[in-house]
Amino acid sequence: MTVLYEVTTLTGISIMASRYIEYFGDPDISYLRDALARASINIVPQSLLVKPLLDGRTAATVEKLITNNENYVLKRTSKDNWLPAAAECPGEGPLWVSGSLNQERLPRLLRCPIIDAIYHPPTEAWWLLMHDVSDGIVPRGNFGEAEAITLWSAIAELHAAYWNDEKQLADLPVASLSKTVSAFAEPIYGALTQEFRTPWAENVTQEFMPLRVLLPIFLDLISPADADFFLSIIKDRSWHNELDHSSATFLHGDLRRANISFQNDATILFDWELATKGPAACDLQWNNFLTFWAYTPEDGKEAWERDHLKDHYLNEVEKALGANIDRKEFERTWGLAWVSVISQLGFVFADANLDDQGTRSAIQKRIEVAFQKCRDALGA
Numbered sequence: 001m002t003v004l005y006e007v008t009t010l011t012g013i014s015i016m017a018s019r020y021i022e023y024f025g026d027p028d029i030s031y032l033r034d035a036l037a038r039a040s041i042n043i044v045p046q047s048l049l050v051k052p053l054l055d056g057r058t059a060a061t062v063e064k065l066i067t068n069n070e071n072y073v074l075k076r077t078s079k080d081n082w083l084p085a086a087a088e089c090p091g092e093g094p095l096w097v098s099g100s101l102n103q104e105r106l107p108r109l110l111r112c113p114i115i116d117a118i119y120h121p122p123t124e125a126w127w128l129l130m131h132d133v134s135d136g137i138v139p140r141g142n143f144g145e146a147e148a149i150t151l152w153s154a155i156a157e158l159h160a161a162y163w164n165d166e167k168q169l170a171d172l173p174v175a176s177l178s179k180t181v182s183a184f185a186e187p188i189y190g191a192l193t194q195e196f197r198t199p200w201a202e203n204v205t206q207e208f209m210p211l212r213v214l215l216p217i218f219l220d221l222i223s224p225a226d227a228d229f230f231l232s233i234i235k236d237r238s239w240h241n242e243l244d245h246s247s248a249t250f251l252h253g254d255l256r257r258a259n260i261s262f263q264n265d266a267t268i269l270f271d272w273e274l275a276t277k278g279p280a281a282c283d284l285q286w287n288n289f290l291t292f293w294a295y296t297p298e299d300g301k302e303a304w305e306r307d308h309l310k311d312h313y314l315n316e317v318e319k320a321l322g323a324n325i326d327r328k329e330f331e332r333t334w335g336l337a338w339v340s341v342i343s344q345l346g347f348v349f350a351d352a353n354l355d356d357q358g359t360r361s362a363i364q365k366r367i368e369v370a371f372q373k374c375r376d377a378l379g380a
Helices: 029-038 082-087 092-097 145-162 166-170 177-193 201-207 209-221 224-235 238-244 280-294 307-321 327-350 357-378
Strands: 002-008 014-022 049-053 061-067 070-076 114-120 125-131 249-251 260-263 266-269 276-278
Touching: 014 092, 029 061, 029 114, 082 177, 082 201, 092 114, 092 125, 145 166, 145 249, 145 260, 145 266, 145 280, 145 307, 166 249, 177 201, 177 209, 177 224, 177 238, 177 276, 177 327, 201 209, 209 327, 209 357, 224 327, 224 357, 238 327, 249 280, 280 307, 280 327, 280 357, 307 327, 327 357
Parallel strands: 014 114
Antiparallel strands: 002 014, 049 061, 061 070, 070 125, 114 125, 249 276, 260 266
């Protein structure tokens, strides 16, 4: 059944309307046959093998569908997924049906692997069928500067296409940047203080396994002064106001290694659940932190020795825009975006083999530098 899907703001104002398919059956061969036909893929499935794919960092059900020697991935979102509710965002399904992730709307260097999206009313879930691009995902430890340059070149084209374009940005069915930050920061604040300022935060502290496991270890790694500072930037996020009012663009929102695949000349991005709009530096610092600070490539360089990557991005985005940007403003948002990332993901520093004293010391040094960068950005 094809119906009109309308996304509204909390005040009831329509911000996007798109047609989508409702499906009431199972993820069987009939579903796959119809989905491939809708995607104009000339394959008629003769058999179907379903293999679960486990990912402890998502509330979705993810499965590999194998048919006719072709692999696809089916992602079924959960109605109990805390993230869309916390961020007050429609989610990845509505973003795709809006057309925003169609290849015609993406720049030449970027791809999205989704080929079909339907809504399943019995489970109140979006089903996203994707090409299997797992063979292009770089293993942890191997994602280094060369990969970052490729990624940042591609994301510069996406950012340039929406740079300060108020009309295009207004049409995107995505969460606000402050809401996506709140989705991570509020559960951390609650876990630190046992004071839950939103109705969903307490549940998240129990459901989001990385936070539940890593936060206590992280607190053991840092000094009392840094622990107090960490709490302060989460409790009072007035520093975020400047990010909310700076030059904005379309952000993927979760540029971690596991959401990126490189195939031929294309950079393929998936898991757009955290897509938002805000300063470009927020996308870059998210990837910078997870690539070079929380998890480091074995290239002999320190995490803070990567400034040339920012310079590369600035040159690429200005080339794509055909004009110079306000670099002074960018530098300011670069610092505040770092504060934003640390407030949301700082606990990920603890995801390492801390029994090794050399590793533990190296991480503590990175934490010390990371917190000083936050203080510098805030003038603290």
